[in-house]
Amino acid sequence: QLQLQESGPGLVKPSETLSLTCTVSGGSISSSDYYWGWIRQPPGKGLEWIGSIYYSGSPYYSPSLKSRVTISLDTSKNLFSLRLSSVTAADTAVYYCARASDSSCCTFFDYWGPGTLVTVSS
Amino acid sequence: QSVLTQPPSASGTPGQGVTLSCSGSSSNIGRNFVYWYQQLPGRAPKLLIYRDSQRPSGVPERFSGSKSGTSASLAISGLRSEDDAEYYCAAWDDILSGTLFGGGTKLTVL
Numbered sequence: 001q002l003q004l005q006e007s008g009p010g011l012v013k014p015s016e017t018l019s020l021t022c023t024v025s026g027g028s029i030s031s032s033d034y035y036w037g038w039i040r041q042p043p044g045k046g047l048e049w050i051g052s053i054y055y056s057g058s059p060y061y062s063p064s065l066k067s068r069v070t071i072s073l074d075t076s077k078n079l080f081s082l083r084l085s086s087v088t089a090a091d092t093a094v095y096y097c098a099r100a101s102d103s104s105c106c107t108f109f110d111y112w113g114p115g116t117l118v119t120v121s122s
Numbered sequence: 123q124s125v126l127t128q129p130p131s132a133s134g135t136p137g138q139g140v141t142l143s144c145s146g147s148s149s150n151i152g153r154n155f156v157y158w159y160q161q162l163p164g165r166a167p168k169l170l171i172y173r174d175s176q177r178p179s180g181v182p183e184r185f186s187g188s189k190s191g192t193s194a195s196l197a198i199s200g201l202r203s204e205d206d207a208e209y210y211c212a213a214w215d216d217i218l219s220g221t222l223f224g225g226g227t228k229l230t231v232l
């Protein structure tokens with residue numbers, strides 16, 4: 001059974017860089033059948049797609065976050081990562097990692113991690 | 123503000139049927155598949171419908187999806203208390219070159 005688990009600091013200071021990792025177990029992120037993505041949800045609000053990456057390393061980013069986002073893979077450790085720079089309070093959210101089918105890189109998310117809350121505050 | 127528009131709330135009683143709507147445009151729903159997610163309180167979203175109307179294994183037949191033009195619908199028949207959740211639609215937008223989520227509909231089973 002595929003499992004995803006987010007990890008990283010729960011508190012980030014304004015203007016700094018948010019860094020999260022998603023460790024995948026029960027499957028390989030090197031599979032050509034899937035993309036790996038990040039989605040976030042501010043407290044009490046809806047879902048927002050951040051970006052997705054293919055096993056070959058080709059990323060897709062949300063246009064609204066593109067200038068601040070980097071998603072990368074570490075195939076040796078079977079994990080993928082999110083970096084979001086110059087954070088503000090508006091970036092406070094639960095961050096989810098998820099797997100997407102290769103037929104739809106950025107909308108067909110069939111496995112999700114439990115999510116991790118990141119608060120941006122000084 | 124989401125470009126995919128969902129009513130913020132809906133309700134029904136156990137055993138009833140309810141239909142949730144998702145309205146978009148020609149650049150998203152009109153050209154691309156729609157996906158539906160169910161989110162229980164405090165939990166990660168769960169894929170409910172993919173490619174407009176397909177159910178992943180394990181999703182009850184009570185849940186069905188459809189699409190017409192630039193709008194999509196999620197129908198739930200035989201409501202149960204465990205259906206009390208938030209429901210989100212999602213689609214790729216060709217103009218934005220990104221995934222859009224609707225604002226979500228909170229379904230209350232009375």
